[in-house]
Amino acid sequence: MAAKEPVNDEVAGEILFSANQPTDLPNRVSRLLPTWHLSASKKGITREFTFPTFTKAWKFMTLVADECKAKNHHPSWSNLYNQVTVEWTTHRPEGLSIKDVEMAEFCDRAADDIGLKG
Ligand SMILES: C[C@H](O)[C@H](O)[C@H]1CNC2=NC(N)=NC(=O)C2=N1
Structure with a gap:
């Protein structure tokens, strides 16, 4: 069995998750939180890519x-020249869901492939 991940446990406890999510979702969110940030609403995660x-x-x-x-899952996002700000949240059922985490992970891979500003 995997060790409990202490990093960002406090933050994970504040997140408003969508109903009926997989039990490992908080841990998957925790792994994203060094680069992604919890939205002010606590219902989403955001990251700025340069x-x-x-x-x-x-x-x-x-x-x-x-x-x-x-x-069939869409971000709230904006672009200013070389910067893209992305927020993932789920409208129905409202809160942070596995779809948001999967899309955030996709964004990280795509940004890695393209190459961020050094
Ligand atoms: C009907 C359709 O499945 C929904 O409107 C989808 C489309 N894209 C979506 N995107 C996001 N981010 N959250 C949703 O709840 C959502 N719902």
Whole structure:
């Protein structure tokens, strides 16, 4: 059995999760929290990505948009030149869900592939 992860346990306790989520969701969220932040509402997670160029920021948004279409799950996000700010939350059932975590993990992989500003 995996050891309990103490990191960010306090934060995980404050999160407002959607109904009927897998039991390992708090641990999966905890692993994201060094780079993602709990939204003020406590119902979502946000991260700001900074790319070397606008072209790369746009490429990132294109990759994420295609995944949104595939998964039928959509972010609240904004773009300013080379920066993309992304928030994941679930409207129904309201709160943070496994879909948000999966999409956040996808964003991290896409950003890694494209390359963040050094
Ligand atoms: C009807 C359709 O399944 C819903 O509107 C989907 C679409 N995209 C969504 N995206 C997000 N982030 N949360 C949702 O609850 C959601 N619901």
